[in-house]
Amino acid sequence: MVLFFLLVYFVIITAVIEIFVVLFRCTGLKVEISRFQVISMMTGTGFTTGESELILGHPIRRKLAIFLILFGAFSLAVIISSISQFLSEGLRTKEILAVAVGVLLVFVVLRMSRMQRLLSTLFNRQMKQNVELVDLPVRDVFLSSKKEAVLNLPIYKESSLHNRTIHDVIPGHQGMDFVVLFIQRGGMKLRKDIYGMVLHEGDQLLLFGDKKVLWSAFEHDWRVLEEKRKDEEM
Template sequence: MYALVSLILIISLSMLIVRVGTVALTMTGLSEEVASFQSLSAYSGAGFTTEEAEVTTAYPARRMVVKTLIRLGSVGLVTSIATLILSFTDPTTRLRRLVILLAAALVLAALSRSRTFNELLTPLIRRTLDRTATFELRDYVGLLNLDREYCVADFEVDADSWLANERLADLELRSTEGIDVLGIRREDGTYLGAPSGEHEVTPGDTVIAYGQRERLEELADRPASDTDAHQDAKAAHRRLLALERRLDPERQPVRPD
């Protein structure tokens, strides 16, 4: 029975620590999905060497969180707790301690899944991260509505793509379709951040863009011969702008590309 209780407490405490790490990494701009995976990877010491892991450790604030998770996973904290539980041999207090441990395990499990706990925890984590962060901490998932209909996507431009061999200014993606091109990665590895309207999209380029998920998926597969798709996208964007203006009459018109 004691072994079972120790296992429950170990799992619950691990879940709580990983959840705290996830909240901290999310606040540095990572999506919750990536933050959760990297938090679990660091805590467990699994050592997944992925591109996401390189991004996670690219900033001081994120490195601090990852180092803390690695230390907590390696110092034997969980093992020490398990040993303490298994050392309860006094029969006069065994039942009382068993009840306390079960209650603690249930509380830890509940906290690891509680949104209210996350909301209370976030300000504390923010104050800690502010001491080491070299950039303003934001929840970019919420800021960019990435958990809704908007997303950031990257896709390769084929020779027969509607985007190929066109200047961004001529494509008018931002003003007519509501799509922002955040960057262009050339085939030779050159990266153009926040490209201007004078930059041309060439076959082999990888375009990084922000917009509505459905619109980005359509744009990525749009062939050069499909001129109607652009007109349909423009019409859909006009309807969206009309709806937003009804909701916000003070909304300013979109600047040209």
């Protein structure tokens, strides 16, 4: 009977994990990141990874995380007390199975694409209504559309921008759908006269705008970056 209880408990825990993976996905978090962070929060291990910032910086994910942390702590206490009760009095199988079935039903409902779209819409609406812009993660502030991107472009000797300005290389940039947020030069962030500043090897441009426009405007420099990455991998 103890083995049966442990099996049912394992099913419940697995279902809860997958339920919260779905919920985190509905907030825009990737599946692989969601699953690791959910397990980390439930077990109280590994949550200090850099990826945890994606949860700590998001108000809705923080609320889900609070529940998971508490659930992980209480569920351990429940299993210990339940085993003790079984050893002394015996467990009620019907109640245990009812809980397991209920959790599995919730999981099945959340797996429906229609329900996930509904939750995504609901979460986004709550974010817009209840959260100040400064409290939102950078990803949610900038990337409101799949067509938009925030990209980091390093400058190499082979880059078209090397020892030149953006004015020189892209003379019509004023009418194009992108902006340069800043230039990273060593430990400094340069924001003044960005488009007229001569760029050097080692500089990095932080760009924001339409993906297609960014690729078109900086095509040569993106290709140089891809070649450098291939050389490093080899």
